[in-house]
Amino acid sequence: MAEILFPALFVLLALGLPVAFAMAISVFVALSFGSSYPNLVVVKEMFSGLDSFPLLAVPFFILAAEIMTGGAVTLAMLRLAQSLVGHLKGGLGHANVVSSAMFAGISGSALADAAGPGTMMIRMMEKGGYGRAYAGALTISSSVVGPIIPPSITMIIYAMQDQQVSVGSLFMAGVLPGILITAAVLLANARVSHKRGYASGAPMPPLAEIARIALYALPALMLVVLIVGGIRFGVFTPTEASVIAVFYALFVGMFVYRSLRVADLPAIILRAALVSGAVLLILGAARAFAWVLIIEGVPQFLAETIIAWDLSPIVFLLAVNALLLVFGLFMDPLPGVMILVPILAPISFALGIDPDHFAIIVIVNLTLGLTTPPVGSLIFVVSSAVNIKPSALIKEMPPFFIALMGALLLITFIPALSTWLPTLSGF
Known part of the structure; x- marks a missing residue:
């Protein structure tokens, strides 16, 4: 079936079908023409892939992010980022990067970072004299930290596939790599800003003003502390943490920032339901796709082949x-x-590679795929959000892609970046 499965998938992706539909249809085609299994098996495997208690965390974290991304919370993040780095050369670009890092602690999604504060920062940067395409490319690059800094939907799914790691250990493992990626993009922005003369034009605010802005943003930033701390100290499981995050977001939105009204909730729940449905459909189709690979013996064959190479x-x-x-x-x-x-995870474990280290390498690599064509979801999200041609964004990407690749190599060659905090935290 594998000789039918992969060509069918590539053809469907080339035709522009969404990933979930391409995977599900390719499995149907492979079963219909390459096996005696009934097509009903596809539906069964898709349901099995979603019938999981830990997976409940995904829609709840998405709902918490939707609640927290109200105007007051996003503006608080942007104001704090601008007060910290906005006075530097290329300051608005730096504020874009820092706000993405802070927002990653709420959303857990690169696409949410780009579509939320990223879009607002592109417009601010354009008014500040930056090229729109450059601002868009910077937003694409800074949004990469969304699934790296906890909480992270991708990390939850990873922990379900590899029993050697836990959601809590991955959340801790992603903190330093997320900071490293943020620093790499900041350096790239500083270099380009000096070269093109993107000045700040804004003086550094007094320390008292920075403290006041930070205090205003603190309730939003405390969400990641609540989630990671609660999981670390065994107060609640990751699934329970996602539910608590929803109630915390409601409390902060209604009673702290007072930007959330009861009348806003139906629209917020609908948006979260649509995003959750899309994510879960992808996960179900991926489970069916992986099932075909397993019964065909592809993982076992690859594992035996790679181990035989004695790398x-x-x-x-x-x-x-x-x-x-490439994938x-x-x-x-x-x-x-x-x-x-x-x-891949069993092979890495057999070679003595730390599971948390390997997990972060995989997650960072696959997230970087969001910044590269032909799929490049971040490119198309930013392109449609602020009306920029994808080709213009891609032309501005090389300095940032080099920075991201440099961060990836450091994460690869310095395991302590991914393992120190989980070890320190007792995972």
């Missing part, structure tokens, strides 16, 4: 980086995790 851990990780970067050109992170992790 060193470093060479293996470099090969995985290359594989995942990310055509596949979004969530199906990528469900298809590839059951194949």
Whole structure:
């Protein structure tokens, strides 16, 4: 069936079908023409992929992010970011990057970062004299930290595929790599801003003003502390944490910032339901796709072949980086995790690679695929949000892609970036 499955998938993706439909239809085609299994198996496997208690965390985290992304919360983040770095050369660009890092602690999604505060920052940067295409490319690059800094939907799905890691350990493992990626994009923005003369034009605010702005943004920033701290100290499970995050977001929106009204809730719930439905449809289709690979023996064959090569851990990780970067050109992170992790994670564990370290490498690689054509979801989200041609965004991407690749190599060669905090936290 594999000889039918992959060509069918690539043809359907080339025709522009959404990833979920492309995977599900390719499985139907493979079963119809390459096996004696009934097509009803596809539906069964899709349901099995969604019949999971930990997976309940995904729609609840999405709902919490939708509640928290109200005007007051987003503006609080942007004001804090601008007060901290807005006075530097290329200050609005720096504020864009820092606000994405802070917003990552709420959304857990690169696409949400780009569509929310990222879109607002593009308009602010354009008014400040930056090229719109450059502002869009910077937003695409800074949004990469969305699934890296906890909470992260991708990390939840990864933990379901690899029993060697937990959601809590992955949340801790993503903090330092997320900060490193943020620093890399800041350096790239500083270099381009100096070259093009993107000045700040704004003086550094007094420390008292910065403290006041930080205090105003603190309730929103405390969400990630509540989630990670509660999971670390065993107060609640990741699924329970997602529900608590929803109630915390409601409390902050209604009673702290007072920007959320009861009348706003139906629209918020509808948006969260639509996003959750799309994510879960992808996960169900990916489960059916992975099932075909398993019964065909593809994971076992690849594992035996790679182990027989007797690669060193470093060479293996470099090969995985290359594989995942190519895979990310055509596949979004969530199906990528469900298809590839059951194949690659056991091999990495057999080679003595720390599971948390390997998980972060996989997640960062697949997330970088959101910034590259032909799929490049971040490119098309930003393109449609602020009316920029994708080709214009892609032309501005090289400095940032180089910075992101440099961060990826550091994460690959310095395991402590991914393992120190989980070890320190007792995971």
